[in-house]
Amino acid sequence: MDDSPLIAKLKALVGNDPVFLGKARVISTGGIPMPLDALLAEIDDTVLERTLVFDIDGLTLRAAVAGRRLRGVLDVTDQPVNGFIGQVLSQDDPDMRHRISALLADLCNNAEQITVKSLPAENFGDPSDAGISAAALTQDTREMDPPSSSPMGQFLAAIGTDVTAFLYVVKGEIVRSKGDTTAVDLAWCHQSDPLRNSQKAIFPQDKDPTLTCLAPALRDGQAIAIARIGDEIGVLSYPSDGFGHILAAWHETTR
Structure with a gap:
């Protein structure tokens, strides 16, 4: 039937108009979509056994992928074959997964362009070795400490022990999270845009950066704040009596 989910997905895929460089398909350029998200999405879309060859700003990563799982990193440009590189991966080993x-997060950090080629699978491990699911990798990367290469990343890293939860949002996409994000999710979805519009109405010159505390505090004694620097946003919850440390870190970051 024309309105079946399969037909809808096929139409969506056809309408994506993929861009190719030679035989490689461009999956991220200029940070859109987020480089790490684009790489993990390729793993999640791969069901049959394949070797995915990613070019990340000239660096080559070859990965054994099957069943929407990363079975192993075969090799990476200029990276020695030790630890987990060249080894079969296991989701049951938390240290290996982290x-x-x-x-992957380090390789994709600030990548300007990523391409991928899907090649026949190489002999690697045992077919029964399931590897690590793309969903688990996505969750792990979101729970990491935020990268400190940007001012917002530096701010969130500095207040890591002072907050109970945060979302780190870049260009509208959540790239990192910490703790129970139920309350900050609601603030991000329902209060971030109205707050931004109100600030623009009051400050037509678009004051930036901004750190805004949302009142009142939550029932469990937690408070919510939204920080904005350029196209990066931090939505965080913290003990309502602990704003002093957060404000000090904010001034240190944005001075």
Whole structure:
């Protein structure tokens, strides 16, 4: 039937108009979509056994992928074959999972362009070795400490022990999270845009950066604040009596 989910998905795929460089398909350029999200989405879209070859700003990452899981990183440009590189990955090993997530996040950090080629699978491990799901890798990378390469990343890293939860949003996409984000999710979805519009109405010159506390405090003694620097946003919850440390870190970051 024309309105079946399969037909709808096929139409969406056809309408994406992929861009190719030679035989490689461009999956992220200029940070859109987020480089790490684009790479993990390719893993999540791969069901059959394949070797995915990613070019990340000239660096090559070859990965064994099947069943929407990363079975192993075959090799990475200029990276020695040790630890987990060249090894079969296991989702049951938290340390291995966190280390591979950290590697992918580091490789994709600030990447300007990523391309991918899907090649036949190479002999690697045992077909029964499931690897690590793309969903688990996505969750791991979101729970990492935010990268400190940007002012917002530096701010969130500085207040890591002072907050109970945060969302780190870049260009409208959540790239990191910490703790129980139920309250900050609601603030992000329902209060961030109205707050921004109100600030623009009051300050037509678009004051930036801004750190705004939302009142009243939550029932459990937590408070919510929204920080904005350029196209990066931090939505955070913290003990209502602990704003002093957060404000000090904010002034240190934005002075």
